[in-house]
Amino acid sequence: xxxxxxxxxxxxxxxxxxxxxxxxxxxxxxxxxxxxxxxxxxxxxxxxxxxxxxxxxxxxxxxxxxxxxxxxxxxxxxxxxxxxxxxxxxxxxxxxxxxxxxxxxxxxxxxxxxxxxxxxxxxxxxxxxxxxxxxxxxxxxxxxxxxxxxxxxxxxxxxxxxxxxxxxxxxxxxxxxxxxxxxxxxxxxxxxxxxxxxxxxxxxxxxxxxxxxxxxxxxxxxxxxxxxxxxxxxxxxxxxxxxxxxxxxxxxxxxxxxxxxxxxxxxxxxxxxxxxxxxxxxxxxxxxxxxxxxxxxxxxxxxxxxxxxxxxxxxxxxxxxxxxxxxxxxxxxxxxxxxxxxxxxxxxxxxxxxxxxxxxxxxxxxxxxxxxxxxxxxxxxxxxxxxxxxxxxxxxxxxxxxxxxxxxxxxxxxxxxxxxxxxxxxxxxxxxxxxxxxxxxxxxxxxxxxxxxxxxxxxxxxxxxxxxxxxxxxxxxxxxxxxxxxxxxxxxxxxxxxxxxxxxxxxxxxxxxxxxxxxxxxxxxxxxxxxx
Amino acid sequence: xxxxxxxxxxxxxxxxxxxxxxxxxxxxxxxxxxxxxxxxxxxxxxxxxxxxxxxxxxxxxxxxxxxxxxxxxxxxxxxxxxxxxxxxxxxxxxxxxxxxxxxxxxxxxxxxxxxxxxxxxxxxxxxxxxxxxxxxxxxxxxxxxxxxxxxxxxxxxxxxxxxxxxxxxxxxxxxxxxxxxxxxxxxxxxxxxxxxxxxxxxxxxxxxxxxxxxxxxxxxxxxxxxxxxxxxxxxxxxxxxxxxxxxxxxxxxxxxxxxxxxxxxxxxxxxxxxxxxxxxxxxxxxxxxxxxxxxxxxxxxx
Numbered sequence: 001x002x003x004x005x006x007x008x009x010x011x012x013x014x015x016x017x018x019x020x021x022x023x024x025x026x027x028x029x030x031x032x033x034x035x036x037x038x039x040x041x042x043x044x045x046x047x048x049x050x051x052x053x054x055x056x057x058x059x060x061x062x063x064x065x066x067x068x069x070x071x072x073x074x075x076x077x078x079x080x081x082x083x084x085x086x087x088x089x090x091x092x093x094x095x096x097x098x099x100x101x102x103x104x105x106x107x108x109x110x111x112x113x114x115x116x117x118x119x120x121x122x123x124x125x126x127x128x129x130x131x132x133x134x135x136x137x138x139x140x141x142x143x144x145x146x147x148x149x150x151x152x153x154x155x156x157x158x159x160x161x162x163x164x165x166x167x168x169x170x171x172x173x174x175x176x177x178x179x180x181x182x183x184x185x186x187x188x189x190x191x192x193x194x195x196x197x198x199x200x201x202x203x204x205x206x207x208x209x210x211x212x213x214x215x216x217x218x219x220x221x222x223x224x225x226x227x228x229x230x231x232x233x234x235x236x237x238x239x240x241x242x243x244x245x246x247x248x249x250x251x252x253x254x255x256x257x258x259x260x261x262x263x264x265x266x267x268x269x270x271x272x273x274x275x276x277x278x279x280x281x282x283x284x285x286x287x288x289x290x291x292x293x294x295x296x297x298x299x300x301x302x303x304x305x306x307x308x309x310x311x312x313x314x315x316x317x318x319x320x321x322x323x324x325x326x327x328x329x330x331x332x333x334x335x336x337x338x339x340x341x342x343x344x345x346x347x348x349x350x351x352x353x354x355x356x357x358x359x360x361x362x363x364x365x366x367x368x369x370x371x372x373x374x375x376x377x378x379x380x381x382x383x384x385x386x387x388x389x390x391x392x393x394x395x396x397x398x399x400x401x402x403x404x405x406x407x408x409x410x411x412x413x414x415x416x417x418x419x420x421x422x423x424x425x426x427x428x429x430x431x432x433x434x435x436x437x438x439x440x441x442x443x444x445x446x447x448x449x450x451x452x453x454x455x456x457x458x459x460x461x462x463x464x465x466x467x468x469x470x471x472x473x474x475x476x477x478x479x480x481x482x483x484x485x486x487x488x489x490x491x492x493x494x495x496x497x498x499x500x501x502x503x504x505x506x507x508x509x510x511x512x513x514x515x516x517x518x519x520x521x522x523x524x525x526x527x528x529x530x531x532x
Numbered sequence: 533x534x535x536x537x538x539x540x541x542x543x544x545x546x547x548x549x550x551x552x553x554x555x556x557x558x559x560x561x562x563x564x565x566x567x568x569x570x571x572x573x574x575x576x577x578x579x580x581x582x583x584x585x586x587x588x589x590x591x592x593x594x595x596x597x598x599x600x601x602x603x604x605x606x607x608x609x610x611x612x613x614x615x616x617x618x619x620x621x622x623x624x625x626x627x628x629x630x631x632x633x634x635x636x637x638x639x640x641x642x643x644x645x646x647x648x649x650x651x652x653x654x655x656x657x658x659x660x661x662x663x664x665x666x667x668x669x670x671x672x673x674x675x676x677x678x679x680x681x682x683x684x685x686x687x688x689x690x691x692x693x694x695x696x697x698x699x700x701x702x703x704x705x706x707x708x709x710x711x712x713x714x715x716x717x718x719x720x721x722x723x724x725x726x727x728x729x730x731x732x733x734x735x736x737x738x739x740x741x742x743x744x745x746x747x748x749x750x751x752x753x754x755x756x757x758x759x760x761x762x763x764x765x766x767x768x769x770x771x772x773x774x775x776x777x778x779x780x781x782x783x784x785x786x787x788x789x790x791x792x793x794x795x796x797x798x799x800x801x802x803x804x805x806x807x808x809x810x811x812x813x814x815x816x817x818x819x820x821x822x823x824x825x826x827x828x829x830x831x832x833x834x
Contacts (some may be wrong), residue, residue, distance in 0.1 A: 048795070056664060078785040193637075297554050363586070363655040363795075370793030374800075378787035389534075389776065418546050421796055422727060428801065429731070432781030439780070440742065443773040469745040472690055473738035479682040480734035484727060487675035492727045499731070 007516045014508075015403070018410025025227035025413055043413045045187075046420030046494050049368050051361035052187035055196065055350045057160075059180045064349035065145050066095055068443055072119065072138070073098045074253065076111075079118070085110045088133060098143060102134040111136055152348040153180050160184065162344035167198055167337075182351070192358045194333065202306050202350045203341035205258030207292075208250040210300035210312055216247045227252050231302070233309035235329045248309055250302045255292045260285025264342035267334045269327070275335035276327040279342065286322025293319040305338075371424035378428045379405075388436055390442050392531035396448075397438035400514040404434045407505045408498070417501070420494025429504035436473070437510035441466045442532055449474075455530040456522050463515055470510065478503050539768045544760045544816055544823055550816040554705055557809075561708025564715030576722025579669055581627035581662035583636050583703035587643070589619040589652040598623075607639055615794050620655070627662050646678060672726050678706075679730055683737050691744055694825050699740045702818035706736040709809040710802050719829055724799045732806030735781070739774065740814040746770045747819065763819050771815075778811040 088101040173185040263280040301310040312329040386394035445462030485496035613622040688696035746766040788800035
């Protein structure tokens with residue numbers, strides 16, 4: 001008895017551990033005493049089984065860098081104005097350059113000082129003379145651009161996480177993948193289209209003054225003044241659903257931006273029963289808003305989100321206190337989503353949806369049922385075959401197979417692995433392969449018995465001689481499983497996880513578990529003939 | 533119980549016939565891979581980029597009706613496929629012509645308008661941009677290459693070089709066979725198929741290793757016998773295990789194929805084909821290669 005004590009206890013220990021880890025998955029409501037170190041995680045189901053949306057988004061990082069150059073240009077312009085330095089023009093001239101055009105080289109010194117102080121990370125190219133003007137160029141070098149791109153992706157990730165949290169999705173997964181990809185998984189989501197719109201919106205909020213000197217109806221992008229831009233206000237008729245577009249010419253420069261917001265909430269207009277979004281500015285924003293409205297009473301102020309005008313109300317009076325409202329022709333859902341994106345902040349760069357895999361809950365449930373049913377049929381077929389072909393020894397192999405499945409499920413729960421439909425397939429396949437090792441051993445034992453060995457001697461020889469073969473065959477499969485894990489995504493990764501765990505566990509069950517059953521049996525009972 | 537008793541089949545003697553069969557399979561497989569590389573096969577949208585949607589209608593819809601409806605609204609290059617149980621329709625558009633995200637919404641709108649009395653549910657919808665497809669193609673090639681290399685190195689270490697090469701040739705043969713079958717049946721080449729192919733590569737190798745193990749053992753025992761005899765005897769000795777293990781794995785794969793549902797149908801099919809071919813190849817491809825290579829028994833060093 002002593003010689004297999006450690007093996008039996010190891011087997012028992014694994015069984016207990018597997019069952020403990022499987023309790024949260026199997027039991028719907030955990031009892032109250034189930035606490036402390038006891039595991040609480042269920043086996044995760046992949047999106048293909050529980051339904052949901054898997055998104056891969058690409059952050060357009062180059063645009064983030066260009067956007068920052070625009071900001072830098074505006075900031076330099078403001079600072080030069082403040083310092084009363086005369087200049088002709090400041091603006092971004094290429095994807096990595098801002099150019100300051102001055103009237104004389106005397107002001108170049110001032111610009112140089114300013115740039116050194118405020119933007120030490122930027123490269124200042126030597127000033128050049130051109131047609132009587134002095135050109136100074138600021139360049140963002142490759143390394144600095146990379147740093148900013150990297151930051152943009154990190155920031156986008158954070159913003160998307162905020163938005164999803166506020167939207168309310170249970171157990172979302174939001175991860176960065178590679179250089180500029182973000183992977184979002186939303187299990188069990190009901191309205192994927194709405195969620196995607198919410199996540200993908202850049203949500204750059206700007207307040208811009210309407211240029212009343214230009215006739216918007218006849219304006220084209222070529223004919224308007226250089227510091228103006230042509231934008232459209234979209235209105236949806238609530239009864240007919242028809243969309244109308246009204247052109248408006250606004251100042252290119254935003255007076256106030258969404259970064260200055262502290263809060264955004266959906267409210268319902270009591271008079272017209274129309275939803276709108278109430279926004280609150282921080283102290284800087286409130287002061288700016290106060291100044292701008294005071295200076296522009298009677299003019300129109302366009303509220304622009306991602307280059308679409310939501311509304312352009314006339315400033316009737318100076319607005320202090322730092323609150324305002326965004327109204328437009330939107331539904332309650334639109335307004336509530338707008339409030340969410342404003343609260344969560346804007347994305348530093350537009351994102352593009354590169355991949356969108358959505359599985360409806362019904363298909364997922366269908367897949368689980370069919371997968372499990374197919375699994376049961378597979379197990380039943382193999383069990384019956386083994387019992388007929390190898391009789392009692394076949395039943396021992398069947399016990400080993402059941403142990404395999406229990407261990408595998410336990411291990412998946414313990415590791416927090418994800419079960420996908422191909423993962424179920426891997427388990428079913430494993431059922432077939434788990435008896436493979438036993439078949440190898442049994443065939444070997446039969447051969448040894450034919451040579452006239454006693455049952456025990458044949459058993460020992462069978463296990464010993466089959467050992468290397470079993471190792472070889474398992475290692476080769478493990479190599480492919482490991483590669484699949486490294487390169488696969490989603491369902492394929494689930495397959496690789498189930499397969500590789502299964503292979504390792506199978507090695508244990510076939511070499512230790514079934515062996516110990518035979519040993520114990522043959523030690524206790526004097527058998528003349530092995531039932532194999 | 534025993535399916536087959538002691539056998540004395542001259543497997544090596546059949547090599548002329550089986551080499552011709554395998555050669556044809558491999559040739560079709562190569563053509564299939566070239567066609568896949570050119571994108572001329574039935575590529576899944578995970579590789580080509582595009583849109584795939586599975587819709588479940590309340591009442592039966594024929595492909596004809598759906599196609600006419602879509603063409604009327606300007607969706608011309610959609611591939612439609614019916615799933616027999618439960619009035620399901622699979623719509624696929626590869627990238628290039630209209631591989632725009634908006635198309636998915638457009639198709640739904642069209643079908644809603646054209647079949648007002650027959651509402652549907654979107655059971656699944658997949659949109660994949662071309663850049664992802666390209667990346668996936670590259671990753672897959674790397675994955676296949678690395679796993680093949682890993683297996684070659686392992687076999688070369690455990691056996692000798694000739695066995696290693698023979699095992700890899702047999703495995704490649706099986707991989708080609710699966711592609712050949714999928715190509716001839718015009719089944720979709722997607723990521724799940726690649727997964728199945730890699731799994732079969734591992735499985736086929738396993739099967740070959742078992743046969744080689746026995747050959748090596750017998751080569752050590754009987755150095756004087758002709759090589760052909762040792763190989764034939766070894767294969768005959770492990771024949772019942774080869775058949776039994778393939779049978780159990782095959783039974784599981786068939787269970788998946790029949791009962792696993794449409795999502796996993798082709799995957800299970802590839803596994804079933806692969807298990808069958810993998811068993812054949814370890815006997816009829818891998819072993820004869822070693823025999824031909826090692827002309828005289830004196831040279832055996834395994």
